[in-house]
Amino acid sequence: MLKPKEFLYFYRILNWKNKISGIRPIGYTLFAYLMTGLLHPKLFIFNSIGKIFIFNLLAVFGALIFLYSVNDYFDWKLQKEENFLGLKIENKNLKEWQVLIFCFLPLLFLGFLIPVQKQSLNSICLFIIFFIIAFFYSLPPIRLKTKKIIGIFIPSIGAALLFLQGYLIFRFITPKIIALSVILFFLQLYFEMLHILEDSFSKKETKKMKTEDSLKIIKTLPIFTFFLSLAFAIFISPVFLITSFFSIIRFLFLRNFTVDKVKKARRNLFSPRWSLYEFLIYSIFGTSHLFF
16 A cells, blocks of 8 residues: 555645645636635634635546546556556555545545635536546546647646635635736646647657747747737736746746756746746735736
8 A cells, every 4th residue: 555655646636756745726716715815814724715725626626636647647657657557566565446436535635616606606516627637638538638739738728727716715806806817828838848849758648849949938938928018017007017027037037948948947946947936926916916
């Protein structure tokens, strides 16, 4: 069986070798909460809003660890990819049926959606859409992740859906929030390009794009988001100049970016190449009620 820490590797909560933690996308839900402006400095766990936020967060957490463990199972089963889950089967520490039971156990967390559903049915609909798209990303024979075009955009669509789902629990979607979700879409696309670039070193991974093409897109995306955010700043709100500024930062730090730096870049969330400080500033605007 598995030791306590091994469950963290099994469910991709912790990084394992070349496998990045699968709970990173929960940051999009937390970011959505901050942008609602409803997080009070006091311990909000004791009020009704805080409880709904926590229930939804637990459901998202359960969905993510389910989706990533199932993804690892099919990656091992179909592509013979090395991952923690597959290694446990090969070393006879776990039987395949046991692995599948562990994979599906996190679905119990979806029960936390019941009180969320009472608060916002629209939010639940977005959760279901996210879950279905993410499930078919891995599940054969559809397995969207192997499709060279749509497979690249699915993670970005999922990121935008997670953000909008978290926001929609207590707020109505506005043009500013739509614009911000578009920015998040392209941020996740940037992350996915880094992922594709790192996968190019593995013979067992699906090659969705040539290495030189993905490197070119990585360096071009900050230019695109600069002009996109500039348009949002002009036609929607000057607050989107935040993205314009950080797009310049990313562009400058990516000028000398090479393929051999991709592994380190994916693991260093504080790198200027990521410039996640941008969303810290948006969060300050959101919690201060300056984004509405």
